[in-house]
Amino acid sequence: MARIDVNHIRHSYLPNPQKDSDFALKEVHHTFQDGGAYALLGPSGCGKTTLLNIISGLLHPSHGQLLFNGRDVTNLSTQERNIAQVFQFPVIYDTMTVYDNLAFPLRNRRVPETDVDRKVRETLDMIDLAGLAKKKARGLTADQKQKISLGRGLVRSDVNAILFDEPLTVIDPHMKWVLRSQLKQLHRRFGYTMVYVTHDQTEALTFADQVVVMFDGGIVQIGTPAELFERPRHTFVGYFIGSPGMNVLPVALEGKTAKLGAQRIELPGVPKADKGALELGIRPEYVRLGRDGMAVQVSKVEDVGRHKVVRANLEGKEIAAVIGEDDEVPAEPKVRFDPAGINIYADSWRVEMGA
Amino acid sequence: MDKTWNNKAWFLVLPVLVLVAFSAVIPLMTVVNYSVQDTFGNNVFFWAGTEWFEDLLHSSRFWEAMVRNLIFSFIILAIEVPLGIFIALNMPKKGWGVPVCLVLMALPLLVPWNVVGTIWQVFGRNDIGLLGYYVNALGIDYNYVQDPFDAWITVIIMDVWHWTSLVVLLCYAGLVSIPDAFYQAAKIDGASRWAVFRYIQLPKMQRVLLIAVLLRFMDSFMIYTEPFVVTGGGPGNSTTFLSIDLVKTALGQFDLGPAAAMSLVYFLIILLLSWVFYTVMTNYDAER
Numbered sequence: 199m200a201r202i203d204v205n206h207i208r209h210s211y212l213p214n215p216q217k218d219s220d221f222a223l224k225e226v227h228h229t230f231q232d233g234g235a236y237a238l239l240g241p242s243g244c245g246k247t248t249l250l251n252i253i254s255g256l257l258h259p260s261h262g263q264l265l266f267n268g269r270d271v272t273n274l275s276t277q278e279r280n281i282a283q284v285f286q287f288p289v290i291y292d293t294m295t296v297y298d299n300l301a302f303p304l305r306n307r308r309v310p311e312t313d314v315d316r317k318v319r320e321t322l323d324m325i326d327l328a329g330l331a332k333k334k335a336r337g338l339t340a341d342q343k344q345k346i347s348l349g350r351g352l353v354r355s356d357v358n359a360i361l362f363d364e365p366l367t368v369i370d371p372h373m374k375w376v377l378r379s380q381l382k383q384l385h386r387r388f389g390y391t392m393v394y395v396t397h398d399q400t401e402a403l404t405f406a407d408q409v410v411v412m413f414d415g416g417i418v419q420i421g422t423p424a425e426l427f428e429r430p431r432h433t434f435v436g437y438f439i440g441s442p443g444m445n446v447l448p449v450a451l452e453g454k455t456a457k458l459g460a461q462r463i464e465l466p467g468v469p470k471a472d473k474g475a476l477e478l479g480i481r482p483e484y485v486r487l488g489r490d491g492m493a494v495q496v497s498k499v500e501d502v503g504r505h506k507v508v509r510a511n512l513e514g515k516e517i518a519a520v521i522g523e524d525d526e527v528p529a530e531p532k533v534r535f536d537p538a539g540i541n542i543y544a545d546s547w548r549v550e551m552g553a
Numbered sequence: 554m555d556k557t558w559n560n561k562a563w564f565l566v567l568p569v570l571v572l573v574a575f576s577a578v579i580p581l582m583t584v585v586n587y588s589v590q591d592t593f594g595n596n597v598f599f600w601a602g603t604e605w606f607e608d609l610l611h612s613s614r615f616w617e618a619m620v621r622n623l624i625f626s627f628i629i630l631a632i633e634v635p636l637g638i639f640i641a642l643n644m645p646k647k648g649w650g651v652p653v654c655l656v657l658m659a660l661p662l663l664v665p666w667n668v669v670g671t672i673w674q675v676f677g678r679n680d681i682g683l684l685g686y687y688v689n690a691l692g693i694d695y696n697y698v699q700d701p702f703d704a705w706i707t708v709i710i711m712d713v714w715h716w717t718s719l720v721v722l723l724c725y726a727g728l729v730s731i732p733d734a735f736y737q738a739a740k741i742d743g744a745s746r747w748a749v750f751r752y753i754q755l756p757k758m759q760r761v762l763l764i765a766v767l768l769r770f771m772d773s774f775m776i777y778t779e780p781f782v783v784t785g786g787g788p789g790n791s792t793t794f795l796s797i798d799l800v801k802t803a804l805g806q807f808d809l810g811p812a813a814a815m816s817l818v819y820f821l822i823i824l825l826l827s828w829v830f831y832t833v834m835t836n837y838d839a840e841r
Contacts, residue, residue, distance in 0.1 A: 255740075256740065275740075276741055277740060286734070291753065
């Protein structure tokens with residue numbers, strides 16, 4: 199296991215990157231703590247797989263340094279870095295049995311056969327495939343194959359980190375849930391450093407202690423699931439996490455009040471910003487629908503099961519509010535914003551609020 | 554619910570049946586007809602029974618041609634398959650090199666067989682052939698017209714030149730279908746170059762290789778034009794393969810009965826081998 203320092207790493211797929219937009223990965227500087235469970239979350243093309251492949255050594259970064267436990271590994275090969283990686287599509291060696299698939303990475307490293315046998319049997323128990331050891335790997339289901347890919351990483355007990363590149367994409371929904379909780383369990387029992395790439399917020403938020411949100415080649419926020427929900431640092435995080443995403447409304451500021459059209463909204467403090475494009479962000483969960491507050495026109499009510507999502511129009515802007523499954527929309531609906539859920543953004547970045 | 558039985562649909566198959574009858578069944582029956590009769594000309598035929606077949610199976614000439622043909626097929630497979638795999642592995646996977654390589658590889662396949670024969674017939678000549686002349690100039694005694702060994706070498710090199718491309722193209726198709734993740738996973742698992750070939754590339758090529766071996770075997774087993782043009786089956790009978798022997802019997806000596814019997818046996822052998830290959834391939838599919 200290792201602590202991984204990503205030291206000012208930039209990467210471009212072009213031979214001669216000039217502009218900022220030539221970089222698939224704009225400067226990333228971050229430490230993955232030993233034994234942490236991290237998720238890299240972001241839309242397709244935001245650079246998360248690039249970052250992962252730089253850590254595993256499948257890509258060599260254009261700039262910057264990568265350290266494992268303080269040791270510079272930037273120029274080491276994948277093999278020398280001793281990393282495990284699970285890919286989007288299960289990679290198995292068709293012609294081998296399940297047992298031989300797991301033994302493969304050890305035999306390649308010339309581990310004595312008695313140790314191979316012990317490690318493989320342990321791993322088979324870990325991933326719950328002991329019953330299939332003698333079967334040819336090609337006849338298995340997608341989730342079993344993906345477990346084998348994972349097992350090939352786990353079988354080497356000394357790996358520095360286990361990296362996952364959207365590993366559950368091809369897995370059936372109910373098996374996704376099972377596999378995810380097994381991963382979580384493995385992490386708790388053995389304390390592997392795990393980095394998990396996904397574009398699915400549920401996956402990221404349930405798997406990771408720390409979620410790294412990426413957007414357009416850079417990291418926009420790193421935090422616990424709760425932090426990302428309560429205090430999105432960037433409006434993108436607000437949109438991307440949560441369902442529906444955060445309401446973002448252009449406002450003007452006046453001391454402790456925000457003005458939205460004719461409405462005046464009380465803020466919890468005085469925002470430390472007065473220039474740039476100012477916006478007020480509030481999650482639908484903090485929008486209270488009732489008989490007092492600002493008048494809205496309700497356009498649609500979506501029943502999503504555990505709660506209802508109300509789509510409404512406030513001063514010409516679309517907003518969403520979440521109400522309980524049994525709550526009704528009043529005849530003359532009005533909304534209030536819970537001050538606890540209000541964030542102010544200047545040029546899309548969150549600003550602190552004073553007393 | 555009762556199904557309506559209507560056999561009129563069979564008429565739709567009729568055109569195909571007629572075509573196949575004229576192109577295959579009727580000629581084949583003529584051959585069967587010849588194979589059990591004897592003639593002294595003037596369109597007078599006598600019943601000969603299984604005489605020609607018995608003669609054929611006891612004829613050393615037939616067996617020698619058969620053994621020559623099997624050895625030839627074995628040698629070209631032993632060269633073309635490994636060589637084809639090797640070339641396919643080393644062909645570029647992307648960039649401008651891909652179309653260049655593909656076109657170069659496809660070129661020999663586009664040349665008509667008798668032209669291939671003529672090219673090599675001239676190429677190997679001692680007096681005016683580039684190959685023949687310079688090999689001899691290097692002090693190596695090479696003469697495919699007189700030396701059976703040289704004749705064999707010429708015919709084999711010609712076939713390798715002509716057909717290795719087919720194996721290459723099939724293998725290449727198998728190789729490019731392997732996703733990058735497999736190579737990345739292999740790197741992470743610390744696999745050697747050989748292990749990557751043995752456990753990733755070869756299994757993915759297995760299917761196309763089977764087809765390549767099947768095609769190359771069948772083609773080489775009925776090879777006629779190229780050796781006929783280059784060596785005419787000689788020197789002596791040293792490069793007389795089954796089909797050359799057959800044509801010599803049928804058109805050279807006008808022994809219609811023996812030639813017909815030989816065609817049928819030849820046909821049965823090909824049928825048997827096709828069936829064996831087909832069974833092996835479908836079993837392999839079922840196993841997957």
